[in-house]
Amino acid sequence: MALKIKASSKYARETETKTELNLTPVMNLMVCLIPLLLSVSKLTDLALLEYKPPAEASEEAGGAGDDDEDKPSDEEKEIRLNLLVNLIDNDVIQISMYSKLDPGEHFYEIPAGQGGYNFKALNDSLYSIKQREVGKPTGQDSLFNEDTQEWDVQPTYKVKDGLEVSITALGTTPFQTIIALMDTCRWKHVDKKRELLFPATMLKQFQ
Amino acid sequence: MAFAPTKSKKHRKSEKQELSLNSMMDMMTIILLFLIKSMSTSGALIKPSQYLELPKAIREAEPKKALAFLLTENGVLDDMEGEKRIISGTDELSDPSLMVLPGLEQFLMQQKDFKEKANIEFKGEVTIQCDRSAPYEWLLKVINTCGQMEYQTIDFVVIKTS
Numbered sequence: 001m002a003l004k005i006k007a008s009s010k011y012a013r014e015t016e017t018k019t020e021l022n023l024t025p026v027m028n029l030m031v032c033l034i035p036l037l038l039s040v041s042k043l044t045d046l047a048l049l050e051y052k053p054p055a056e057a058s059e060e061a062g063g064a065g066d067d068d069e070d071k072p073s074d075e076e077k078e079i080r081l082n083l084l085v086n087l088i089d090n091d092v093i094q095i096s097m098y099s100k101l102d103p104g105e106h107f108y109e110i111p112a113g114q115g116g117y118n119f120k121a122l123n124d125s126l127y128s129i130k131q132r133e134v135g136k137p138t139g140q141d142s143l144f145n146e147d148t149q150e151w152d153v154q155p156t157y158k159v160k161d162g163l164e165v166s167i168t169a170l171g172t173t174p175f176q177t178i179i180a181l182m183d184t185c186r187w188k189h190v191d192k193k194r195e196l197l198f199p200a201t202m203l204k205q206f207q
Numbered sequence: 208m209a210f211a212p213t214k215s216k217k218h219r220k221s222e223k224q225e226l227s228l229n230s231m232m233d234m235m236t237i238i239l240l241f242l243i244k245s246m247s248t249s250g251a252l253i254k255p256s257q258y259l260e261l262p263k264a265i266r267e268a269e270p271k272k273a274l275a276f277l278l279t280e281n282g283v284l285d286d287m288e289g290e291k292r293i294i295s296g297t298d299e300l301s302d303p304s305l306m307v308l309p310g311l312e313q314f315l316m317q318q319k320d321f322k323e324k325a326n327i328e329f330k331g332e333v334t335i336q337c338d339r340s341a342p343y344e345w346l347l348k349v350i351n352t353c354g355q356m357e358y359q360t361i362d363f364v365v366i367k368t369s
Binding site: 027050 | 231271
């Protein structure tokens with residue numbers, strides 16, 4: 001029969017002491033890492049707005065009002081929409097198609113909205129133009145992208161410039177307004193889906 | 208008159224009151240993981256300039272390294288940290304007879320020559336940090352000058368919004 005020896009109260013007290021992990025060096029490391037990462041990390045999310053003036057656009061240079069001068073040759077009798085959005089005084093937006101400048105179906109104005117240009121109405125208007133005048137893609141065209149060194153496939157439409165819009169504005173128009181206009185011309189949200197409108201924007205000076 | 212402490216109180220050891228670092232560690236770990244997750248190398252490619260306020264836009268294109276300059280209310284500036292260097296002043300930008308900015312034209316030509324001498328492929332890319340209040344007239348002059356100097360890909364730096 002084994003004899004059970006009871007530990008003395010002093011011994012029992014000593015063995016009960018808890019052993020805790022020393023977290024102080026880990027905390028020191030954290031305190032150094034966090035300011036370092038905070039200084040390196042980007043607090044503002046930057047992006048690039050790519051503006052690539054098409055080669056054809058620079059040759060054409062004009063848009064609305066130059067239909068008499070630039071008559072297409074027999075080989076180039078493709079329909080061009082020549083969509084132009086013009087920001088004018090009193091926050092009025094003018095829309096022109098097929099180089100028309102007479103008020104009607106192909107040239108009209110969008111009055112000012114609350115506190116500035118009515119980009120919401122413009123977005124709706126561009127969507128209806130896309131549906132009515134451009135329609136659905138009729139095919140695909142491959143273009144070589146020199147940046148990525150790959151072939152980009154772009155949809156083609158019944159009008160040759162189905163993805164293009166020219167933008168003109170008053171000389172005093174701030175850059176933020178131009179950016180907002182470019183965003184408006186690019187997409188429209190329809191049933192939580194983004195419908196492509198006219199992503200190829202060309203900045204021009206109204207003559 | 209002070210009473211003498213009892214026997215048990217005499218033997219009581221004074222226990223050290225240590226600060227519990229566990230909750231602090233939890234917080235630090237969460238912050239650290241969040242920072243590591245949000246850290247991106249692309250953010251370091253372009254640093255927003257102190258001389259301007261960038262516009263906001265809905266864009267997805269990631270920043271890339273290219274020849275860069277600023278368009279501010281003080282004119283076209285070199286994208287350098289510290290002291291600003293004016294490439295084209297407001298007098299050039301506001302001159303209605305000028306469609307090509309001589310200062311910027313010279314700057315772009317120098318950069319192009321430098322690349323040619325250093326045998327670096329010239330891609331014709333330029334990144335512009337443009338102030339949100341910069342007038343459209345100035346913007347057109349800058350774009351026109353870039354086009355004249357065969358810089359055909361122009362990227363504007365914007366603050367991404369959802």
